[in-house]
Amino acid sequence: MVGLRRILEVSRAVTLDCLCPRLCVRCRKEGALICESCWENWTVTAPPNGCPGCELDKAGKICTACVGTWGLAGLASMDSYADPVLRRLIGAWKFTGDRQAFGLLKTHLCLFAERLRPYHYQAVTWVPLHASRKRGRGFDQAELLARAVGSVLNIRCEPFVERVVHTPPRAKTHAGERGKDDMAGVFVGRGTSPERVLLVDDVFTSGGTMDAAAKALKEAGAKEVWGLTLARG
Numbered sequence: 001m002v003g004l005r006r007i008l009e010v011s012r013a014v015t016l017d018c019l020c021p022r023l024c025v026r027c028r029k030e031g032a033l034i035c036e037s038c039w040e041n042w043t044v045t046a047p048p049n050g051c052p053g054c055e056l057d058k059a060g061k062i063c064t065a066c067v068g069t070w071g072l073a074g075l076a077s078m079d080s081y082a083d084p085v086l087r088r089l090i091g092a093w094k095f096t097g098d099r100q101a102f103g104l105l106k107t108h109l110c111l112f113a114e115r116l117r118p119y120h121y122q123a124v125t126w127v128p129l130h131a132s133r134k135r136g137r138g139f140d141q142a143e144l145l146a147r148a149v150g151s152v153l154n155i156r157c158e159p160f161v162e163r164v165v166h167t168p169p170r171a172k173t174h175a176g177e178r179g180k181d182d183m184a185g186v187f188v189g190r191g192t193s194p195e196r197v198l199l200v201d202d203v204f205t206s207g208g209t210m211d212a213a214a215k216a217l218k219e220a221g222a223k224e225v226w227g228l229t230l231a232r233g
């Protein structure tokens, strides 16, 4: 089954390459997903990292005004979602299953995650897709990122949270994500969560989704949940 899926993926990639030749995500030159010179020159810079709730500059930590309503203790994001290269790589991976885009994103995220090593998190988990959505896409992007981070930081990576309510795309807000108040009951904890957990997702926009997952983790026993994403909107 896995073999058949892989053959279908490869043949789809070959067909797509023939029908619409690849353009570099940075300079749009024809030939590769990212050309050699753009790969050498593309640097991700951590976006402004204020409090995830109100943007007050707190080095990514939740500020004292937001702490009562947020489940997350803080957020570390690798790049700004305003970076077109990052946006195109995420789009190519999530919506066409581009494995090379995933490889590039994973490499950068693992390098970035090294800065979290001194905080000694006990485990990594992720903001999961609903099971039906994962079946449709064939993979859960946040899970693949979390597993890569767990392996580079050498800490266990397990599904400590489950999405029990399917939130259809039409219910999203204009910000591309549901508001915080609409997310109650969407996630539940699975088993007992370790106390200090790193919660991974691909993109952080208004934070409603990630925060709801963080709250479910806390109900399952977590004391401190820190978010890690590729991009911050």
Ligand SMILES: [Zn+2]
Pocket: 024, 025, 026, 027, 028, 029, 034, 035, 036, 037, 038, 039
């Ligand atoms: Zn280029």
Ligand SMILES: [Zn+2]
Pocket: 051, 052, 053, 054, 055, 056, 062, 063, 064, 065, 066, 067
């Ligand atoms: Zn705040």
